[in-house]
Amino acid sequence: MSFINLKEKVVQVKIVYYGPGRCGKTTNLEYINRTYRNQIVSEMVSLKTHGDRTLFFDFLPFNMGKIKGYDIKIQLYTVPGQVKYNATRKLVLRGVDGIVFVADAMAKQREKNIRSLNQLHENLLSYKESIFRIPLVMQYNKIDLKEHGIPILPTEVLQKDLNSRLNAPYFEASAVTGYNVAATLKKIIASTIISIQKKLF
Amino acid sequence: MNYGIVSQEQLEQIDRILTDKLIKLGVDCVIVIDMAGNIITAKDNGRNKYDVYSFAALAAGNFATVDAMAKLVGEEEFSLLFHKGQESSIHFSKIDEELLLISMFGQEISLGFLRLNVVDAIEKIKKLWPKSA
Secondary structure, X not given: OOEEEOOOOEEEEEEEEEOOOOOOHHHHHHHHHHHOHXXXXXXXXXXXXXXXOEEEEEXXXXXXXXXXXXXXXXXXXXXXXXXXXXXXXXXXXXXXXXXXXXXXXXXXXXXXXXXXXXXXXXXXXXXXXXXXXXXXXXXXXXHHHHHHOOOEOOHHHHHHHHOOOOOOOEEEXXXXXOXXXXXXXXXXXXXXXXXXXXXXX | OOOOEEOHHHHHHHHHHHHHHXXXXXXXXXXXXXXXXXXXXXXXXXXXXXXXXXXXXXXXXXXXXXXXXXXXXXXXXXXXXXXXXXXXXXXXXXXXXXXXXXXXXXOOOOXXXXXXXXXXXXXXXXXXXXXXX
């Protein structure tokens, strides 16, 4: 849940990047951290294993400027993607305002995407949230691999697998090159802010 | 539970309690956060500047982890945590199911004295906090 400080006129918004292991959640945040350095006040926090896999979460706070006199502070989190870490994924989802679901467009990851999305649905239910109500953006990552001859799922297939009932906005993206990383971020911020406004007024 | 908005007056009262009970005692920095990692309020002595936003995210994660550990050993909760360092130490204490009070302090304050004041501050904050809607 976003926290609104009426005294200092600050709104804190929590956005979580969710998805299967090695789909590119941390890479998304790293790209944002590099590209928007001047809007980011502090260092990105990464809690990872020796093998550079996210162990608990990555955290990247940045200021979005003012809306109606309120300072909007966006807090980006990732979850660990590995199957065994669901307890930690659940912890990070606590109080979430908006979600980017990062799917791995590689053909061999098809099933993992579906499984991860189903688990997101269950995890949200444990906080009495619904995947159908919470602001959500789909990102089909790694489409740059197509040029390297690696089999990629067509967007229509990903849409059918993951987004046929949710109907969330979606982007093809490449977190490594930065393609549509900013577009994804802007979309989730916009949807989340609109949803918070609706709750308030 | 609806704690998402706190009135200006409530925040000012909470700030006053934190200043009177902890900052005046010599605590470097005191933060009230929620379990999602949002900062409700932060007060410092003006000399030490911490990155409180990252701190809040990590502290919420830390507390949640310890909470899960408590359940594993059959405890309902570990309601307070203490990390001791050479120069500065951190004390975490649960206010209620949603809120945490974190104090960062140096060697000049004894842990026992700090704890007494934390308990007192928490009692006072609890009285102010809006009950769930």
